[in-house]
Amino acid sequence: MNPLELTLGIMTAVGGFVDISELVFAAKAGSTFGFALIWVFAFSTVGIIVFSEMSGRVAAVAKQPVFNLMRHRLGLKLGLVVLAASIISNLITCAAEIGGVALILNYLTGAPYLPMTIAVTLGLIVSIWVLPFKWIERAYGLLGLFMIIFAVALFANHPPWHELASGFVPQVPKGLSTKELLNFGYFAVAIVSAVMFPYEVYFYSSGGIEEGWGPKDILTNRLTSILGMGLGSLLAISILANSAILFGPVNVDPEIPGSVALEAAIPFGKWGLVIALLGMLFAVAGAGVETCLANAYSIAQFFGWQWGRHKKPWEAPRFTLTWIVLFLAALVLVLTGVNVMTLVEFAVLFSILVLPLTYLPLLLLSGDREFMGQYANGSTTRALGWFYFGIVAAAAVAALPLYLLTSGGNG
Amino acid sequence: MRRRTALVFILLTGCGKSPQSDIQYIKQARSIAAEWALVNEQASAGQITAIYASSMHRWLHDELRTASKSLSQPHSRYGLEIRVLLAEPKDTSPDRLQRHAAQLKQIESHLESA
Numbered sequence: 001m002n003p004l005e006l007t008l009g010i011m012t013a014v015g016g017f018v019d020i021s022e023l024v025f026a027a028k029a030g031s032t033f034g035f036a037l038i039w040v041f042a043f044s045t046v047g048i049i050v051f052s053e054m055s056g057r058v059a060a061v062a063k064q065p066v067f068n069l070m071r072h073r074l075g076l077k078l079g080l081v082v083l084a085a086s087i088i089s090n091l092i093t094c095a096a097e098i099g100g101v102a103l104i105l106n107y108l109t110g111a112p113y114l115p116m117t118i119a120v121t122l123g124l125i126v127s128i129w130v131l132p133f134k135w136i137e138r139a140y141g142l143l144g145l146f147m148i149i150f151a152v153a154l155f156a157n158h159p160p161w162h163e164l165a166s167g168f169v170p171q172v173p174k175g176l177s178t179k180e181l182l183n184f185g186y187f188a189v190a191i192v193s194a195v196m197f198p199y200e201v202y203f204y205s206s207g208g209i210e211e212g213w214g215p216k217d218i219l220t221n222r223l224t225s226i227l228g229m230g231l232g233s234l235l236a237i238s239i240l241a242n243s244a245i246l247f248g249p250v251n252v253d254p255e256i257p258g259s260v261a262l263e264a265a266i267p268f269g270k271w272g273l274v275i276a277l278l279g280m281l282f283a284v285a286g287a288g289v290e291t292c293l294a295n296a297y298s299i300a301q302f303f304g305w306q307w308g309r310h311k312k313p314w315e316a317p318r319f320t321l322t323w324i325v326l327f328l329a330a331l332v333l334v335l336t337g338v339n340v341m342t343l344v345e346f347a348v349l350f351s352i353l354v355l356p357l358t359y360l361p362l363l364l365l366s367g368d369r370e371f372m373g374q375y376a377n378g379s380t381t382r383a384l385g386w387f388y389f390g391i392v393a394a395a396a397v398a399a400l401p402l403y404l405l406t407s408g409g410n411g
Numbered sequence: 412m413r414r415r416t417a418l419v420f421i422l423l424t425g426c427g428k429s430p431q432s433d434i435q436y437i438k439q440a441r442s443i444a445a446e447w448a449l450v451n452e453q454a455s456a457g458q459i460t461a462i463y464a465s466s467m468h469r470w471l472h473d474e475l476r477t478a479s480k481s482l483s484q485p486h487s488r489y490g491l492e493i494r495v496l497l498a499e500p501k502d503t504s505p506d507r508l509q510r511h512a513a514q515l516k517q518i519e520s521h522l523e524s525a
Contacts, residue, residue: 103470107462107463107466107467108462108463109462177523179523247449250448250449251442251512251513253438253442254442255442256446256470256474258467258470259446261463262449262450262453265453265458266453266458269459270457270460273458273459273460273463274460339477410438
């Protein structure tokens with residue numbers, strides 16, 4: 001285990017943790033319910049750590065990506081259903097990220113939004129084409145570390161630490177009306193979805209294969225998952241807590257992603273604002289790249305094509321064509337004029353519906369002793385895996401009714 | 412929220428023409444007024460860039476216009492309040508914008524308790 005590689009891997013995971021959905025839902029959750037939803041972020045982070053570690057371990061031991069194994073485990077028909085659902089979910093998520101990056105550039109430079117979505121898409125395509133895999137992930141992840149400004153701002157905003165700490169304890173605030181309870185439920189489900197997005201697992205496990213992981217990398221995989229995602233989650237929690245302190249008391253429920261940057265501008269002024277916007281820019285752009293590549297990985301792996309960014313683009317032509325077409329399809333979705341916040345809501349809604357279908361085969365495969373040998377799930381991982389599978393299945397059932405009953409958390 | 416969401420909601424609940432169905436837009440307008448006040452407060456304190464302030468004004472105004480157009484009762488008291496807010500210049504004082512937010516919050520609370 002190379003300590004420098006490990007540190008860079010963890011820092012990349014920290015900087016790449018937050019995406020446009022987490023930005024939006026963390027800020028809205030904080031302004032609407034104070035610190036009461038912090039525990040949902042912490043709880044979901046343990047879930048994504050469990051499944052990411054599993055997917056990385058399967059990739060390291062079996063040297064096969066999740067979607068390839070999924071097709072063999074689920075059969076062609078059900079595998080196709082999962083593939084179609086995840087393509088839709090990832091495509092909407094990718095469109096939301098592209099729109100988010102263009103919006104942030106608009107806040108930074110004043111450049112017009114729609115032309116900027118085209119420039120952003122081309123920029124992301126060029127970055128994937130030019131950079132080797134390791135640096136695609138690292139460039140965005142490390143630059144996304146500008147997001148640490150939100151954690152620093154939290155200290156500068158002098159939160160009531162005792163109340164903030166009590167937010168980590170699972171709770172439902174007392175005295176809520178039925179409507180408010182439904183809203184709380186909707187936010188809880190949306191946060192689970194935003195933190196446990198399926199693309200993260202597809203990208204992470206495919207990335208492990210791109211980097212040639214083997215059983216010797218299992219400890220690196222475990223540390224990267226636990227520390228990288230755990231610390232990354234603290235950034236999302238900082239956004240929520242800042243929002244509870246600064247926005248809730250003045251009746252602001254952030255209606256546009258740009259409001260989040262005020263959390264750093266209020267204590268630190270213009271430099272805080274610019275650093276926050278830069279962090280948001282790279283974190284959201286990185287998520288855009290990950291969603292698109294995750295989709296292309298899934299399709300190529302399902303149909304058994306040559307795939308991977310460790311190959312030259314022309315050595316895996318169908319894979320290359322797929323990720324370019326997916327970027328362009330996401331761009332078309334944004335160019336229809338659909339609001340970024342609407343895209344974020346739909347991305348979260350579709351993703352939660354796909355989550356059980358994504359995680360069940362992974363859970364079965366990683367626990368299969370014939371397949372994984374000594375690296376199969378231990379009793380703790382197995383128990384956590386099934387527990388979180390139950391949670392995402394329940395959340396998937398509840399998501400659509402809650403969305404309709406609360407008008408997407410605005411009812 | 413947005414129109415498409417509202418349409419699905421209305422079709423499913425069959426309660427499209429009551430002030431209650433407008434609560435989400437009133438909430439949205441209240442939040443926009445408060446966000447606008449916060450932006451102007453920070454701008455006058457020199458805490459944010461002019462480009463950011465101008466961009467925020469534009470997006471908040473767009474969102475407010477969408478909320479106003481989505482109202483089922485545009486000639487109601489809250490419809491009027493939102494139209495007055497829409498007509499305010501970008502550099503309106505934070506106090507004035509906060510008064511709009513407070514007014515809308517009052518209407519929102521009244522409708523929610525009805």
